[in-house]
Amino acid sequence: MSRSRLPTAARLLLIMVLAAAAVAAGFAGSYFVRQRIDKPAATTPPPTPAALRGATSPAPAESPVPPAPVPAPAAVAEALSGVAGAGGLGSRLLAEVVDVQTGTVLYDRGATTPTTPASTAKLLTAAAVLAVRPPTARIATRVVEGTGGAIVLVGGGDPTLTAAPAGKDGPYRDAARMSDLAAQLRRAHVQPTKIVVDDSLYSGPAISPAWAPEDVPSDYASAITAVMTDGGRADPADAIRSSLPDLAAAHQLAKALGRPQLPVSTGLAPVRARPLATVSSAPFARLVEQMLQGSDNVIAESLARQVAVAENRPASFTGGAAAVRAVLSRLGVDPGAGLVDGSGLADRDRVSAASLAGVMRLVAGSAQPGLHAVESGLPVAGWSGTLADRFVKGSQRLAAGVVRAKTGTLTGVSTLAGTVHDRSGRLLAFALVADRTHATLDAETALDAIATRLADL
Known part of the structure; x- marks a missing residue:
C-alpha cells in the first residue's frame, strides 16, 4: 500500500514520544564491542515502519490503491552516485539493492564478491534457525x-x-x-x-x-x-x-x-x-530478536548449533556454519562456502553483499511466520537496538523508522543490511559492505547516508 510522508517536524515529534515511552518502560540492552562494536540495544519489539512514518487513510473498497512502482535501476544508481563514493567508506564499497516483491536487482556494486560480513552474518543464522525450528519452540x-x-x-x-x-x-x-x-x-x-x-x-x-x-x-x-x-x-x-x-x-x-x-x-x-x-x-523468535537487536555473538553461536542439531550435523563452529549454509541453499539463497561461524566474529568469514541482500529479500517477502520474524526482530533506525542512536541527525532523520537493518563492525569493516520503504512504500532489501575503512564512525555515517537515499527514492 502506498504511504505518505509525514512532515519532518511531525515525524521527529512522534519518534521522541515513542522513545520517551520506551525509556519509561525500562527497556534493557546488550552490546557488541571491540573494533567489533555494535552499540547498546533495546530488547523491546520495535514499532512497524507505518507506526513511525504514518500511512494514508484507507482507500474505499471499490477504489484499491494501486501497487507502488518498482524504482528504475537507473534512478537508483543516480540517487546513490554521490553517497556511494563518500570518503568515509574507505577504498571499497560492495553493495546490492533488490526489490523484495519481484527480486529485481536495482543496484549492483561488486555484489557477488565474497567479503567480511562482520555481524551482518547473524542474518544468515537467524534465517536458518527459524527455517528449521518453529518460532514458538523453546530450548x-x-x-x-x-x-x-x-x-x-x-x-x-x-x-x-x-x-x-x-x-x-x-x-x-x-x-x-x-x-x-x-x-x-x-x-x-x-x-x-x-x-x-x-x-x-x-x-x-x-x-x-x-x-x-x-x-x-x-x-x-x-x-x-x-x-x-x-x-x-x-x-x-x-x-x-x-x-x-x-x-x-x-x-x-x-x-x-x-x-x-x-x-x-x-x-x-x-x-x-x-x-x-x-x-x-x-521462544526462538525472541532469541533471534535478542541476537539481532543487541548483535549478541554468544546467542548467535548457540543458534547456529541449533541449526546443526536440526540438520543432524556436529554442533560445533564448523558444523553450525555448514548447517546454516545448507539450509539457506535449500531456501534459494546461495551463501557461498566462506562462512566459518554463526556470528560473523571471525575475520575470515566471507559472504557477498548479494547473499546478504538475498537473505533479507527471503525473510521480508516470506509468508512463513518464522522467517518473517527475522525482519520484525531487526533494529529500527533511530529507535531500537544497534540503530537507536543512528539516523537521528541532519538529513538522515528522513530514514528514521523506515529502515530496519543489521549492523556489523570489525576492524576496517563496517556493514549494514536490511530493508527500507521508499517514498511510495515499495519495500527494498539492501546490503552495504565497506570492507576497507579507516574510521568506524565515518563509515557508519556514510552507510546511513546511502540507506537514507534509498528511503528518499
Missing part, C-alpha cells in the same frame, strides 16, 4: 539424577538461562531461571553431593580457532558451551564473559540451592537418568 535445560548422589545439569544450548535471583532481571528478557531449577529440586527434596555439567550436545572447540585471541574472554564473547548462564557470564552483572561458562553455571546452581561449596565438574548424564527439574528458554 530446555534439565537436571537429572546422577550417580553417587550427584545431580547432572544437562545443557540444551540455551545461552540466556539466567542466574539472577528470583524477581530480578538478568541481561535477557523472558529468560529461563536457575532459581526455578533450584526450587524444583528443593520441592523434590533433592540433596546432591555434587553437580556434574553435561555439555555433550556440543562438540569441537569451545572457542573458535578463527577468532582473535582477545575475543575470549571479553565483553562481547565467551566460550560456547551447551550449558551457560546470562550469555556466558559467570554472574549476571559481569561485564566480561567467561572462558569456562559451563562450570560457572554449575556454581550458580549450587548457589541457588543455598550450597555454594558443592563441588562441580563436567561429565555425562547416565543413560535414561531420572528427570528432576526442567526450565525452558524464551
